[in-house]
Amino acid sequence: xxxxxxxxxxxxxxxxxxxxxxxxxxxxxxxxxxxxxxxxxxxxxxxxxxxxxxxxxxxxxxxxxxxxxxxxxxxxxxxxxxxxxxxxxxxxxxxxxxxxxxxxxxxxxxxxxxxxxxxxxxxxxxxxxxxxxxxxxxxxxxxxxxxxxxxxxxxxxxxxxxxxxxxxxxxxxxxxxxxxxxxxxxxxxxxxxxxxxxxxxxxxxxxxxxxxxxxxxxxxxxxxxxxxxxxxxxxxxxxxxxxxxxxxxxxxxxxxxxxxxxxxxxxxxxxxxx
Amino acid sequence: xxxxxxxxxxxxxxxxxxxxxxxxxxxxxxxxxxxxxxxxxxxxxxxxxxxxxxxxxxxxxxxxxxxxxxxxxxxxxxxxxxxxxxxxxxxxxxxxxxxxxxxxxxxxxxxxxxxxxxxxxxxxxxxxxxxxxxxxxxxxxxxxxxxxxxxxxxxxxxxxxxxxxxxxxxxxxxxxxxxxxxxxxxxxxxxxxxxxxxxxxxxxxxxxxxxxxxxxxxxxxxxxxxxxxxxxxxxxxxxxxxxxxxxxxxxxxxxxxxxxxxxxxxxxxxxxxxxxxxxxxxxxxxxxxx
Ligand code: SF4
Ligand code: SF4
Numbered sequence: 001x002x003x004x005x006x007x008x009x010x011x012x013x014x015x016x017x018x019x020x021x022x023x024x025x026x027x028x029x030x031x032x033x034x035x036x037x038x039x040x041x042x043x044x045x046x047x048x049x050x051x052x053x054x055x056x057x058x059x060x061x062x063x064x065x066x067x068x069x070x071x072x073x074x075x076x077x078x079x080x081x082x083x084x085x086x087x088x089x090x091x092x093x094x095x096x097x098x099x100x101x102x103x104x105x106x107x108x109x110x111x112x113x114x115x116x117x118x119x120x121x122x123x124x125x126x127x128x129x130x131x132x133x134x135x136x137x138x139x140x141x142x143x144x145x146x147x148x149x150x151x152x153x154x155x156x157x158x159x160x161x162x163x164x165x166x167x168x169x170x171x172x173x174x175x176x177x178x179x180x181x182x183x184x185x186x187x188x189x190x191x192x193x194x195x196x197x198x199x200x201x202x203x204x205x206x207x208x209x210x211x212x213x214x215x216x217x218x219x220x221x222x223x224x225x226x227x228x229x230x231x232x233x234x235x236x237x238x239x240x241x242x243x244x245x246x247x248x249x250x251x252x253x254x255x256x257x258x259x260x261x262x263x264x265x266x267x268x269x270x271x272x273x274x
Numbered sequence: 275x276x277x278x279x280x281x282x283x284x285x286x287x288x289x290x291x292x293x294x295x296x297x298x299x300x301x302x303x304x305x306x307x308x309x310x311x312x313x314x315x316x317x318x319x320x321x322x323x324x325x326x327x328x329x330x331x332x333x334x335x336x337x338x339x340x341x342x343x344x345x346x347x348x349x350x351x352x353x354x355x356x357x358x359x360x361x362x363x364x365x366x367x368x369x370x371x372x373x374x375x376x377x378x379x380x381x382x383x384x385x386x387x388x389x390x391x392x393x394x395x396x397x398x399x400x401x402x403x404x405x406x407x408x409x410x411x412x413x414x415x416x417x418x419x420x421x422x423x424x425x426x427x428x429x430x431x432x433x434x435x436x437x438x439x440x441x442x443x444x445x446x447x448x449x450x451x452x453x454x455x456x457x458x459x460x461x462x463x464x465x466x467x468x469x470x471x472x473x474x475x476x477x478x479x480x481x482x483x484x485x486x487x488x489x490x491x492x493x494x495x496x497x498x499x500x501x502x503x504x505x506x507x508x509x510x511x512x513x514x515x516x517x518x519x520x521x522x523x524x525x526x527x528x529x530x531x532x533x534x535x536x537x538x539x540x541x542x543x544x545x546x547x548x549x550x551x552x553x554x555x556x557x558x559x560x561x562x563x564x
Contacts, residue, residue, distance in 0.1 A: 009314070247466065
């Protein structure tokens with residue numbers, strides 16, 4: 001079963017939930033899809049033993065064949081290739097690797113070359129995976145795709161997604177069986193939860209909510225979930241102890257009580273598949 | 275107008291709380307929320323909409339079924355898996371690159387403008403405010419950010435400052451939020467993840483040669499990591515311009531849609547005032563970017 005953990009708003013405890021769940025299960029694969037700011041390794045301490053570059057294809061122009069007609073630049077929808085002063089310029093960072101310029105060139109002067117935008121690291125047996133986008137690179141989707149190609153079959157897979165609701169989140173949760181939406185009881189948390197709900201509904205994936213930093217005097221999230229008939233899977237109370245452990249890279253599931261709660265959470269989630 | 279972008283690497287470190295507090299303390303400024311896929315600032319600002327527009331920030335292929343030969347070459351060409359077996363475009367996957375249109379032997383494919391979000395400019399008690407909302411799962415969040423920033427110039431009335439609320443991460447949205455600004459202020463918290471994310475976002479600011487400054491929120495939660503962050507910043511020339519103490523009242527105020535400044539929290543207000551003073555002093559130094 002493939003379970004994605006996402007949150008809309010950042011800093012609500014997405015990684016806490018994803019890594020706690022991973023540690024509560026006897027066997028699973030954890031994938032950190034937040035390739036801009038991966039944090040799962042801080043909590044799971046994996047033995048990262050393998051590292052693979054993630055490469056994309058960008059155009060390269062053969063000056064001997066090119067007659068500066070400008071067809072490639074006209075074809076590129078992303079302004080990643082331009083003909084200026086009798087020279088073809090490629091802006092590789094903003095290239096979407098689509099290959100349109102190659103098709104457009106009438107003289108077959110455009111070919112492709114590989115370019116590294118980040119890397120993927122895995123533990124020895126591939127139970128822990130993370131990706132990292134290189135500094136200054138805008139496009140992270142190819143790294144997420146690379147991670148997802150390495151998904152295991154037959155054991156639970158937990159995908160820790162990036163915050164927000166843009167194409168990186170869509171890319172991460174696509175094909176998952178269930179989404180856990182993590183939120184917190186603030187106006188920001190509630191607002192962004194509603195956005196995350198729209199994303200998973202649009203993708204048609206079953207989902208439930210985990211409320212982190214729950215307090216008894218603010219039930220805005222519970223009320224909203226009740227009204228919209230959304231299942232609340234778990235409430236993690238606001239606790240200085242948990243926050244302090246988190247700051248040092250420790251998870252609440254160090255404690256058996258919490259391990260148990262996360263096992264129950266998994267059972268709940270699994271019912272959906274049945 | 276000097277532009278200051280507030281970013282955090284990691285989400286939830288108090289970025290919007292800081293920006294909304296500064297929106298009260300700083301005079302003569304405009305505001306922009308560039309966290310377009312999960313914007314929050316408008317919740318606290320409550321303005322009157324001056325302009326609201328659909329934004330068409332992407333393209334999408336359209337196949338004319340009456341001229342289509344059903345040859346399927348487009349489907350083989352598309353690198354994004356955006357054309358189904360029935361030769362229909364899957365909008366969520368189409369990047370609007372136009373490769374299919376170039377290859378189609380029957381010229382059955384064209385590109386249409388696709389709506390990717392909505393932009394707003396609002397008049398608020400704290401200044402003109404530009405923001406946006408990305409459509410669910412839409413492409414081109416970076417372009418929408420650029421549009422939000424462009425909108426501020428259309429409504430500019432010689433304000434001295436533009437305060438930009440950025441987004442978490444280091445990718446296209448963050449890059450579009452900080453490029454061309456006068457300074458980046460990164461808000462971190464003393465946790466291992468906060469520390470790691472801060473270092474990455476500072477590296478992005480340096481990559482684009484933008485002066486960057488650091489605020490540590492809830493600095494007293496873990497003094498050990500706070501001092502590690504401070505020595506990292508000292509060694510790499512990122513001035514630390516603020517240390518905001520942990521105070522449960524900040525969250526309580528937020529639950530009532532208020533900033534700590536409005537609820538009269540003297541400790542936090544004093545520190546945030548200090549952050550602004552130190553930032554303006556730093557920017558006035560001759561070494562800072564002109
Ligand atoms: S591969 Fe696509 S995005 Fe890249 S330069 Fe060519 S046409 Fe532009
Ligand atoms: S425009 Fe590009 S992404 Fe969209 S269907 Fe055509 S080839 Fe695929």
